[in-house]
Amino acid sequence: MTGLDELTQGLAAALARIGLPAPEGLERLSGGANMESWRFQAGDAVCVLRRAPSLEMMAGRPMDHAGEVQVVRAARAAGVMAPEVLVELEPADGIGSGYVMRAISGSPDPNAFLAEADPALAIRDIARELVAVHRTETAGLPAPVMDTAEALGELRRRFLEYGGDRPILALALKWLEANLPPPVTPRLVHGDFRLGNLMFDHGRLTGVLDWELAHLGDWHEDLAFGCMTVWRFSRPDRPGYGLTTIEDLARAYEAAGGDTFDPARFRFWTIYRTFWWALGCLQMGGFWRAGHDRSVERVVVARRTAEQELDLLLLLEDLAPEAERNRPLPPVTEPLQPGTGEPSGAEILTAISEWLTSDIKPLVSGRGKFDLAVARNALGIVAREIEQRPVATDAALAAQIMAGEADLATPGLLAQLRRMALNKLSADMPKYPALAAARAKWDT
Template identity: 55%
Template sequence: MTRIAGSGVLSGMTRLSGGANMESFAFEWGEGEEVAGYVLRRAPSADYMAGRPFGHVDEAALVQAAYAAGVKAPEVVGVLEPADGMGTGYVMRRVLAEVSPAKILADPPPSLLADLGRELARIHSIPLDSVPAAIPLMDTAAALAELKSRFLSYGGDRPVIALAIKWCEDHLPAPADPVLVHGDYRMGNIMVDVDGLAAVLDWELAHKGDAHEDLAFGCMTVWRFGMLDKPAFGVGSLDDYFAAYEAAGGVTVDRTRFRFWLIYRTLWWALGCLQMGQMWRSGADPTVERVVIGRRTAEQELDLVRLLEEEAPEAERGRVLPASPDATSAPAGEPTNREIVQAVRGWIEGSIKPEAQGHAKFEAVVAMNALGIVLRDLDADVRAEDKALAEALLSGATTLAEPGLLARLRRAVLDKCAIDSPKYAALAAARAGWRG
C-alpha cells in the first residue's frame, strides 16, 4: 500500500455498518498526539469487482482529482497493493460528520439543499482531462439496451419493469454534452455536520455523461427516506435545488430530461435489486443483506407505477382497484413452516440481537428483516411475475390505455410491496392515492 505518512500504531479497527456494496472499516493510526482517524474502503471479494469498468486504483485517483478540484470529497492517503494481501481498496482520512439519512433529514442544516446543488455543480465542473482514462463515457441508448438484456436474463417476467423499459425506449433523449457524473449522489452517500454538507462519498459508479442523471438520482422516492413532500433529496423543493445548482455554474435544468432520468434510474435500481439476488446465488457476495436488497425491487416497481401512471387515460387513473387475494387460513396441528420461521426470528430478536455489537447487530437486524419477508410471503398468494403481460408491454402491443390494466398493476405492486417492504413510505401514500 502507498503508506500513510509517519510511524504509528494501528488501533480501534471497526467495521462500519453502512455501504450496500463495499466494506468499510474505521481505524486510528499514529502515536501520542499525532493519532488520526482513517477509513479503509475495500471489496468483499475479488469476484465482486469482476466486470466493473474500473477498479479501486482508478476510483482512488478519481476521488483525489475531485478533492484537488475543491469538491468535498474525502482525502485519499493510500491505495492497497497486491502484496498487502487485503484485496483491493484504498484508505481515506476519516470525516467526522453524520451519514445516517434518518438523522440528517430529521433536522437538516438550513444550507443543506443549497449545498447539495452547489456541490453537484462543482462535480460537473471538474475538467474531464483530469479524470482517469478508465472512467467510462455512458451511451444512454447502449446503457438502456444493457438494462433490457439484464431484465430478459432475469426471466423477463416483471410487467412493471417491462413497462418502464418500453417508456424509456420511447422517450430516449438526445445525447448531452458530457460531464463527470458521480453516479450515486444521494442521501446515504453524503456526510453532514452543523455547517452543512461535509463530504461526498462512494464514487464507484462515476462516469462521463448527462448532468441530469446526477440531478435526478437523489430525488428518487427511495432516497428521500420517507420525506415524500420534499422531492429534492427529502430536504426541499425542486425549484430551490435547481436554482442552487444553476447559480453555482451547473447546466440549465431541462425538466423533461430530468423526468427521463428519474424514471430511468428508478428502473436501474429495480434491476440493481434483482442483481443483488444473482450476486448471492453466484457466491460473489454470500451475505444475507444481498438477498434482502434483492426483494426491494417491489419498492421500485411501486415507484415506477406512480411515475408512469400519468401516461394512462384519465378514466383508467380513476378506476377502482381489484381486490387482493384472500389470506391463508389459520394454522392447526403440527407447527407450520411459518411458525418455525417465526420461532427462529424471535430467537434472533430475543437472544442474538441484544448481545451483538457493531456490524454484527446490523446483520442480526437484516436477518430479522429477511425472515419477516418470508413470514409475510408464506401467508400470501402474491407473485410479481407475469411473462405474457411483460412481453406484451415490452413490445408495445399492450399499453396503459388497456381498460383495467393500470388498476391491475396498482393492485399488484401494492400487494407485493406490502410483503417485501411494508414500512416503505410510498406504500402508504400509494394506498391512499389509489384507494387501495
C-alpha cells in the same frame, strides 16, 4: 472472506508505505450495497478502508479502484468535499482491491440529517457540491463515458437475463426506449450522489463519499438519482433530496453556477435510475447465488426491487387515460389464516425472529446489530410471503408490454399493476415510506 487478522496484517503493510502505524480498533461499518467500509485508528489518524468484498465483484466494472482514486483526487482538487485518499491497496497486501482515506467528520445517517437540517441551507450545500462535481476537469480522467443509448441497451439485456418477467419493469423499459434524450456534452457525474453517501454535521454537508459509479455523462442524472423516492427516506413527500421541491433544487443548482435545469431530462433520468436500481437489486441475488457474497444483507437488498416497481408505477401512471387511472383495483388475495393445530411455516419464522430479539440481540454489538436486524427483516419477508402469496412476475404480460401489444391504455392493466405492486411491496418491505401514500391513493 478475509479474516480480521489477515485484514489487519494487510492494512498494516499498506499503511507502512506512507509511514503510518498498524491499524487499531478495526470496525466494519454498516451499509454499502457493493463495497465494504472499515473504520480504524492509525496513530493520530482516523481512517476508513474501502474495498471490494471479493475480487470477482470488480470484474467487468468500467472503472477499477485505481481509476476511482484518480477521480476522487480530481474532484477534491476542484473543490468538492471528497475524501483525502491516503494509500491504495496493492496485490501483495493480500486483502483485495481498495484504498484507505482519511475519515470525514459527521454522519451519513439520512434520517438524523433530515430531522435536524435547515432545508434552505442544506439544499444550497447539496447544490454547491453538485455543481463542483460537474465542473471538475475531466481531461485525462479514466472515468468511462456514458452513451445513454448503449447503456439502455445493456439494461434491456440485463432485464431479460434476470427473467424479463416483471411487467412493471417492462413498462418502464418500454417508456425509456421511446423517450431517449439527445446527447449532451459529457460532464463528470458522481453517479451515486444521494443521502446515505453524503456526510453531515449539525445539518451541514461535510463530505461526498462513494465514487465507484463516477462517469462522464448528463449532469441531470446526479440530480435525478438523489431525488428518487427511495433516497428521500423519512420524507417521501419532499422530492428534492427529502428537503424541498424539485423547483427549489433546480433554482439552488442554477444559483450555485450550474447550467439551466431541463425538466424533461430530469424526468427521463429519474425513471432511468429507478429502473436501473431495480435491476441492481435483482443483481444482488445473483452475487449471492454465485458465492461472491453470501451475506443475508445481499439477498434482502435483492428484495427491494418491489420498492422501485411501486415508484416506477407512480412515475408513469399519468400516461394512462383518466378512465384507467380511476378504475378500481382488483380484489386483494385473501391471506392464509393461522391454523389451530401445528404452527405454520410463517409462525415458525416469527418465533425465530422473536428469539433473535429477546435472546441474541443483547449479546451482539457493532456490525453484529446491523446484521441481526437484516436477518430479522429476512425472516419477516419470508413469513409474509407465505401468508400473503404476492405475485410480481408475469412473463407473458411483460412480453406483451415489450412488444407494444399492451400499455397503460389497455383496459384494466394499470389497476392490475397497481395491485401487483401493492401486494409485493407489502410482503417485501411493508415499512417503505411511499407504500402508505400509494395505498391511500389507489386502494379506495
